[in-house]
Amino acid sequence: MRAARAGDEAAYRRFLAEAAPLARAAARAALARAGRGNAEVEDIVQETLLAIHLKRDTWSEDRPIGPWLNAIARYKLIDALRRRGARDAVPIDDLIDALPAPQGEPHADADVRRLVDRLPERSRRIVLAMSIEGRAAAEVGRELEMSEGAVRVALHRALKQLAELYRKADDAH
Amino acid sequence: MRTDDLIAALAADPPQAARPLSGRALMALAPAAALIGLMFLILVGVRHDIALPSAAVATGLKMGVAALAAGGGLALALRLSAPGARPGAAALPLAAALAALALWIAWEFAALGPAGWPRRLIGTNAVYCLTLIPLMALVPLAALLAALRAGAPERPARAGAFAGLAAAGVAAAVYATHCTDDSPLFVLAWYSLAALAVSGLGALLAARLLRW
Known part of the structure; x- marks a missing residue:
């Protein structure tokens, strides 16, 4: 750590x-x-x-x-x-x-809850690209026409949203 | 998403140079204290007999106890905002505030004797005190809770209760400049009651706002 x-x-x-x-x-x-x-x-x-x-x-x-x-x-x-x-x-x-x-x-190995799918489109693409596809921020940035720094900021925000979705997922039921 | 994929995404999110929680809390608390201090000076004003030595000493003592309580509440709220931390030394300022008040009460009993203590305890401005301290405390309480959202309290309500105490301490230190009830018994009865109310409100709000 x-x-x-x-x-x-x-x-x-x-x-x-x-x-x-x-x-x-x-x-x-x-x-x-x-x-x-x-x-x-x-x-x-x-x-x-x-x-x-x-x-x-x-x-x-x-x-x-x-x-x-x-x-x-x-x-x-x-x-x-x-x-x-x-x-x-x-x-x-x-x-x-x-x-x-x-x-x-x-x-x-399964997608337990497809919470990632509930993220806004761009956030979802960034999270998936940098996790499942294991790509670098610079590369993702070129594809989405964002700077590398902006991708990292967006990733951080997306992870926060994801945590929020987890916390609320069960309240919705 | 598999857990391994999530780990990859988390690892790709680099550490940020975040200000420590204590810094955030102080940066939130300082302007809040300045704001209510200024508003209070303009709208209510300092006691008129502040030039008298006895009034100045009593005001200083009240402000000192209130400031210690504020520091104690803040230290505990911060400590309890970190997972796995025990109160430990963070409880010392609050203990010091209580000890100072106890000493002051003992000193007053030694000086004035027990005669008339109920009158000193009831004082003359209890309602004013009970209204103004909680009202003013709302500003630092809001600022402090906003800052503490960056923390991770295991028991949000408990951390919020101490944040409430910190806010009440700040408000009480400001109110003390006006208050002409100079007995520590008055402080024990009414300042504490006001602080308890703010503390309860802090706990109630934090149970919702400080969840993570």
Whole structure:
């Protein structure tokens, strides 16, 4: 994280890639305790990663990063369970042992919720180009006739909108 | 979008040279304090007997306690806006404000004795105090909550309550220049009640505004 702050993109990517399984394990355990399936796990992981990213300035370098990460994961988990809880809060605690064990990562590769599709057209294209297609800001900028800096600003804004969509996704139901 | 793709997008969003939260909060609070201070001077004005040493000392003490409470509220609101942080040393200024008020009360009892304490506690301008402090506190409270949106409080309402205390402290320090009720018992009763109201409002607003 310290390296990421200095602008080391590869280090930041590694950091996020290590944070994801932690968030996934926590989400899976909590959903199991709540008697819910694994369908929401990847949603919660992505929402947690977005929060880590957008709130990264709240970590100060003189403090250990573990408690900071845990607190963010916990907050997002509680938030997600509370929001989604109202819909299917069936008390099946007693049945938990009788339910089939969760299978693998059913949704890890799927588009869990196509929230990206709800972004405005240009934001969506920038996010997809720089994530799934893994292209550089300069290249995306040439294509969209924007400066590289403008692409980065638009990406940041799009990620904020995406986090907002995650937070509101379940209120809409 | 797969999680790995999201990570790629996040990594492509470079770090920004953001001002630390404490800087943002102070930059929000300073103009708010200046604004209500100026409005207050124009519309209400400083107490007329400010030239008397006893009035000046009491005013200074009230402002000091209020400023300590403001600093204490701000320190805690900032600390609690970072995930995984414990209050720790950030609770010290608030403890100092309470200790200072307690000492002042003890000193007054030693000097004047217990006779007439209910009259000093009730004072003469309680309604004015209870109206003006919360009213003025709205400005710094709004500024502070706006700044704290960059934070990530685990319990938004709790952070908002301390933001409310900070705002009330600023407003109380301004109001103290006018207030002629010079007993610390009055401060304990009415300033605290006003601060409690603003604190509650801060918690209520933050529960909505500071979610992230």
